Amino acid sequence: MEAPDTKTRILDAAESLFATRGVEASSLREITASAGVNLAAVNYHFGSKDDLVLAAFRRRIGPVNRERLERLDALEVAANGRAIALEELVEAFLAPSMRFLSPDRRLHARLLGRVHHEAQDELQTKLTHEFEQVVHRFVGALSRALPRLGPAELLLRGHFMVGAMIYTLTHLDKLETVAPVPLHIAADQVLPQMIAFVAAGLRAPVPDRTEVGR
């Protein structure tokens, strides 16, 4: 276990604080103190706080999205033109991020979840770009697996899936708190439950518009 260099120590400390307190509430003084480095090291190595934030988020987003695309590639090659099972598509999308739900990686999960909630126009624009390819590819694959759904319905349900995923990444710890009965939820139980939930939700018949709602 070698001592990591300054840059990674800053990233680690920043990630921990961003994940628990949020970006705006984490000062560079807290971050550098927690990392055991000098205050000026952030501006020296990253340029500015905004760039540090971007780097911290990208460090987690990059590998996750890369694995999503690799899994989708593998599925499409294996299918060789035939249809891909919905559950496999959903797993290809969810599994790479859900891996961070293990207790020792919970902080990474929380950071991944925060990506979509830390506003900051400019930051949000740059981060959204990181997801463009993943969104495009998976929307295409899902629409082929769910030919009955119109484009608006598909996008909407895809959004529901993303929402369930993100909320789980950020709030799984709280679930055990809210539970009426003390309850242990194994991290590796979450993914299969979520795949079952989301796949069933995606497959649900389009509701008759006059039936529900008043």
Added chain:
Amino acid sequence: MEAPDTKTRILDAAESLFATRGVEASSLREITASAGVNLAAVNYHFGSKDDLVLAAFRRRIGPVNRERLERLDALEVAANGRAIALEELVEAFLAPSMRFLSPDRRLHARLLGRVHHEAQDELQTKLTHEFEQVVHRFVGALSRALPRLGPAELLLRGHFMVGAMIYTLTHLDKLETVAPVPLHIAADQVLPQMIAFVAAGLRAPVPDRTEVGR
């Protein structure tokens, strides 16, 4: 259309800024300037920024949770001991907040969604308390409607529902942006789609643990 008093003008301005920029990024100077009131008015009427934040959130959470409980009461009275349809339970939970998705109330929706993401230990504790009764009542009702689900599975899937709801409240606007084809999603189309998605997800058979996941 009478000019609202100072207190509500502050709440309105604060809500708008909190919803778009987040709590930490919204200064009292921005808020009071946007409200057209003096800077000191916040501390005079609310005591502190934290109390203003609490008041702003409570103003939206209160009525929503109250309506959730009223709807659940009505369903249970109508059922008179018999089973309540899952879709009706889900609608009772989702509809009160989804009403804010109409274009003129989108800001309220975004604020409702942010409740769960603005950390601030103390604030979070107080806000969580606002949901206690709703969680307790709906967990009970859902578990009666879904007797096949164990407590851990039920809570987990309930979390997925909440996640889909919150993400929709905060990010529905972005859906139209991300769409490959320009796309209009009518606000009143969202609720029935979400009820169908969530109800199907909740009903999904418990996955065989060895089948999915590697």
Added chain:
DNA sequence: CCTGGAATCAAACGATCGTATAAAACATTC
């Protein structure tokens, strides 16, 4: 008209923020 409490105002407080600077320490190459 007078008076007293409520509300608003301009101004300032100390604290903390992100950033910049210039010197010191370190590492590497000849």
Added chain:
DNA sequence: GAATGTTTTATACGATCGTTTGATTCCAGG
């Protein structure tokens, strides 16, 4: 071991933050 480029350090800058103060304005009750 002197020279050169890289990294770390202590310190300070200006800006902005939430909060407080004390004076001023407002307005109803006597």
